[in-house]
Amino acid sequence: MNDVCVRLEGVSKRYPHFLLDNISLDLPVGSILGFIGANGAGKSTTIRILMGLVRQDSGSVQVLGHAMPAEQTAAKLDIGYVSEDMRLYGAATLAWHMNFVASIYPQWNQSYADTLVRRFDLKPQQKIKGLSHGQRVKAALLLALAREPRLLILDEPTTGLDPVARREVLAELMAVLADEHRTILFSSHNTLDVEQISDRIAFIDRGRIIALEEKEDLLDRWRRVRLVVPPTAVLPQLPGIVEVGGTERLPVLTTNRFDPAVVSLCQDRGATVQSVDSMTLEEIFVANVQSRRELQPA
Amino acid sequence: MNSSPTNYAMVRRLILKDWYLNRWMIIGSVPAGLASLAIILTGKQVAFLISIILLCMVIIGVGAQLAMATTINERKEQTLAFIMSLPVSWREYTAAKILANLIIFLIPWLAITAGALGILLLPGATHGLIPFTAIMAVEMLVTTCLIIAAGVITESQAWLTVAILCSSLGLNVLGYVFAHTHGISPQMWGTSVHWTATACTILLAEFLAAALVLAFTFFVQSRKTDFL
Known part of the structure; x- marks a missing residue:
């Protein structure tokens, strides 16, 4: 076997x-x-x-x-x-x-x-x-x-x-x-x-x-990043962003390819990183499904 | 859908399972059938007809109820998933369902048929009715095979009901036709038994029909792709 x-x-x-x-x-x-x-x-x-x-x-x-x-x-x-x-x-x-x-x-x-x-x-x-x-x-x-x-x-x-x-x-x-x-x-x-x-x-x-x-890899890759973006700041293109929520000034980014370097990249562009939150399996599942459904409607 | 050889021990277990779960209905049907037979002993022609109708009801009722309990309810009550989660192939499942229904049905059928023929063999009874009674008894066996086939193949209450209605109707129509068939009718009410060529041919055809119905059931089941 x-x-x-x-x-x-x-x-x-x-x-x-x-x-x-x-x-x-x-x-x-x-x-x-x-x-x-x-x-x-x-x-x-x-x-x-x-x-x-x-x-x-x-x-x-x-x-x-x-x-x-x-x-x-x-x-x-x-x-x-x-x-x-x-x-x-x-x-x-x-x-x-x-x-x-x-x-x-x-x-x-x-x-x-x-x-x-x-x-x-x-x-x-x-x-x-x-x-x-x-x-x-x-x-x-x-x-x-x-x-x-x-x-x-x-x-x-x-x-x-x-x-x-x-x-x-x-x-x-x-x-x-x-x-x-x-x-x-x-x-x-x-x-x-x-x-x-x-x-x-x-x-x-x-x-x-x-x-x-x-499971651990999946939980490690997915993060929710909460930012404060002043009017003068412009966010860079971040990798693996599957969802952008919140408001223009207080965006909440969901990424499936989280890298700690993202935090310093945002800070370099003038944004403040309020928090980087781990996601539950349910949150990851829902974000994953929703982002794919947006890309491939039924 | 399965290439392994048939596991006869598993088939036997599944038959015993259906017997265990339906034993009271079967055991209860035998006295009901024998009570119907007792009406014949009054010796009147009307009593004979009433008795035949009651016997048909008991026998067909047992076959139909059995098919309902062992096939339709298995899907409806979601016990099919439990059975199919065991090391059971479609072939073993089908064989077990057909054999369980047939074997369990044969218990009241044999008892009631033997009782009916036994009464007709009594001195002074209308012995000429024996071939017709045998033909009708086997016809009920064919009818039950049809009902079993409908239950196993369709697993649908609606289709089973259609099969029961058609079988009951068919039984009445065929009973009428046989009773008026040239090779049977003239000897029916006589005092001696006449196994005419017509009566024997009809009996043979009935057994053949039962075998064909069951073979057809296996054929259809072998082509199914989904069992849940």
């Missing part, structure tokens, strides 16, 4: 009103990729293609060394998948689901499953239809984690969870991250969750990957 867990090359999928366009993505073994996009951006379609549940029109997909969708059954033996739109059988109990999944996966870890039952405060004999949304998500996560998959694919798992349940789910995911051989793809439009657990970030918008890099 090479060091790449997931590889998508030039993957496209056309629907009547949506195009997943030429997606290329590598996910090294042991990495945690935060997959961020607005609703309808193509996250779930990409993930379904990864799982072999949707066949791409063109391009190739390799997951854990298996070509998808042709070898999906072999690949899915080592994948744990939890999706926001996945439901368990309401008429059956959690214990039944655990037995069912355990009968399929030879690597099922019952003691870990029991630990998760206690940690998530679940009752195995309770029917799924009697569980709250948070408990159902935790039950689905339990079923995915206890099979000890090499690849964990989480499609919006924290959507709709209350703060307590969200924290419990994220805490368990953080614990899972301790296994450095496990690869995780975490899709969400909640950037706070993604920022907490990911080491790589991919932004997807309108069916295209618009950014894919290490």
Whole structure:
């Protein structure tokens, strides 16, 4: 097995009103990729293609060394998948689901499953239809984690969870991250969750990957620079400016190629640098998407 | 969409899963069917007709409800994503759905059909009705195969409803046609059984039709590109 867990090359999928366009993505073994996009951006379609549940029109997909969708059954033996739109059988109990999944996966870890039952405060004999949304998500996560998959694919798992349940789910995911051989793809439009657990970030918008890099590099590159510009001063052309906000006298520049030299350059031209602010992942995502949409309207 | 060999153990697990989730409906249908049969024992021709109608309702109802629960609800209630996240291919999923529906349906179908034929074999019963009853019982099996096919292929409640309506209508029309077919009609109300060439041909055609419908289901499923 090479060091790449997931590889998508030039993957496209056309629907009547949506195009997943030429997606290329590598996910090294042991990495945690935060997959961020607005609703309808193509996250779930990409993930379904990864799982072999949707066949791409063109391009190739390799997951854990298996070509998808042709070898999906072999690949899915080592994948744990939890999706926001996945439901368990309401008429059956959690214990039944655990037995069912355990009968399929030879690597099922019952003691870990029991630990998760206690940690998530679940009752195995309770029917799924009697569980709250948070408990159902935790039950689905339990079923995915206890099979000890090499690849964990989480499609919006924290959507709709209350703060307590969200924290419990994220805490368990953080614990899972301790296994450095496990690869995780975490899709969400909640950037706070993604920022907490990911080491790589991919932004997807309108069916295209618009950014894919290490989280720290991404956070380092993006800055918001607040300036005071006197009437006599003229700002120089600064690199990587994606957005200019504020007013003419008090501009706020958003750059995706921040360099400390920019500060002295502005000062040399008579401007005062009020602050250079780091940006949250959400701010970076929104600025990135908006600037690209301005350049390429739908 | 999958090049791996069929995992029969997985197919068996999926069938058992559908049995477990629908067991009470099936178990409940057997006494309902047998109660309908008991009406025949009154010995009147009207009672026979009422009994046949009730039996058709029970058998078709079970087949339709089963297809609804195992295919349409799987998508509607979003449990399909859970099943397809497991190491399951389209081939295993389709095989499991068809076999689960057929096997589970066969439990009440066999019990009720055997009961109906058993009653007709009683001394003094109208033995001539046996071929017609067998033809109609197999016709209900074909009808159920059609309903299963519609459920598996379309996963749509609207299309399944259309299939149920068409099947019910077809069953009545074919029942009428068979009852007035030259090779069946003259012997129907006699005291001895006549397996005429016409009756045997119809039975054979029905089994062939059921096999073709199921093969067509596999063919269509194999051409699907999206499973969620």
